[in-house]
Amino acid sequence: MGNRIVRAVLVAAAALAAAGVVLVRRGGLAADRPPGAVETFVARRLVRLSIPAGQAAARSPFQADPEAWRGAADTFRGSCAGCHAADGRGGSAVGPHMYPPVPDLADAAVQGLSDGALFAVIRHGVRWTGMPAFRSTLGDDDTWRLVAFVRRVPRLTAADLAPAAAAGAKVVMDGTRFAPPDLTVALGDTVTWLNADPFPHNVAAAGGTFRSGDLEPDGRWQFRPTERGVFAYVCTLHPGMKGVLRVQ
Numbered sequence: 549m550g551n552r553i554v555r556a557v558l559v560a561a562a563a564l565a566a567a568g569v570v571l572v573r574r575g576g577l578a579a580d581r582p583p584g585a586v587e588t589f590v591a592r593r594l595v596r597l598s599i600p601a602g603q604a605a606a607r608s609p610f611q612a613d614p615e616a617w618r619g620a621a622d623t624f625r626g627s628c629a630g631c632h633a634a635d636g637r638g639g640s641a642v643g644p645h646m647y648p649p650v651p652d653l654a655d656a657a658v659q660g661l662s663d664g665a666l667f668a669v670i671r672h673g674v675r676w677t678g679m680p681a682f683r684s685t686l687g688d689d690d691t692w693r694l695v696a697f698v699r700r701v702p703r704l705t706a707a708d709l710a711p712a713a714a715a716g717a718k719v720v721m722d723g724t725r726f727a728p729p730d731l732t733v734a735l736g737d738t739v740t741w742l743n744a745d746p747f748p749h750n751v752a753a754a755g756g757t758f759r760s761g762d763l764e765p766d767g768r769w770q771f772r773p774t775e776r777g778v779f780a781y782v783c784t785l786h787p788g789m790k791g792v793l794r795v796q
Contacts, residue, residue, distance in 0.1 A: 608696065611663070624697050631655060717739045726790070733778055748762045773795040
């Protein structure tokens with residue numbers, strides 16, 4: 549019985565392989581046609597297989613922060629919108645023409661993934677698709693904020709998609725110091741930190757109220773406070789760098 553089952557499996561596998569060869573010989577591997585049912589299934593399985601064991605159960609540290617997605621809006625616009633479009637729906641100039649096409653991030657298949665799974669896809673990418681890995685360019689916190697942005701996609705509005713005003717409050721990290729070191733803003737204002745030094749910096753508030761990932765030279769990070777108060781912060785890479793954000 550066992551040998552018969554093995555033979556049946558081998559015959560089935562050979563038949564599938566032969567069918568695959570025929571399909572390739574007839575249609576080639578061209579990307580100018582919509583993927584069929586089998587290819588769509590394989591593409592979805594690739595996403596699942598790209599998620600390391602145990603990562604799917606990871607919980608976002610920003611799960612209780614409904615505004616966390618705002619901190620990733622600029623990152624998404626700069627790093628993701630070229631394929632996914634600014635609204636995350638995949639309607640960019642190149643997204644629909646990729647193979648497989650870029651998914652609509654509002655789709656149930658995407659929104660049905662856990663936060664940990666989305667984190668893994670962003671962090672590690674997906675082989676044999678156009679999804680790159682952002683592990684070398686984004687820290688954990690920034691990646692989790694992108695997860696929050698993906699969760700926001702089904703409810704994004706035109707106001708949400710508008711870039712922050714250029715005249716917003718800004719802190720420059722230059723000469724291993726924050727300039728200005730003491731900044732006062734109104735509740736809801738967007739504050740931008742810009743790294744003008746030739747080495748990385750970050751922004752970390754006491755008590756964890758806000759925290760950026762490590763910012764490479766010319767990198768920037770934005771934060772929109774949702775509560776009033778006085779928030780002392782430092783660069784954990786250079787603890788002598790200290791600043792204060794006052795929210796009125």
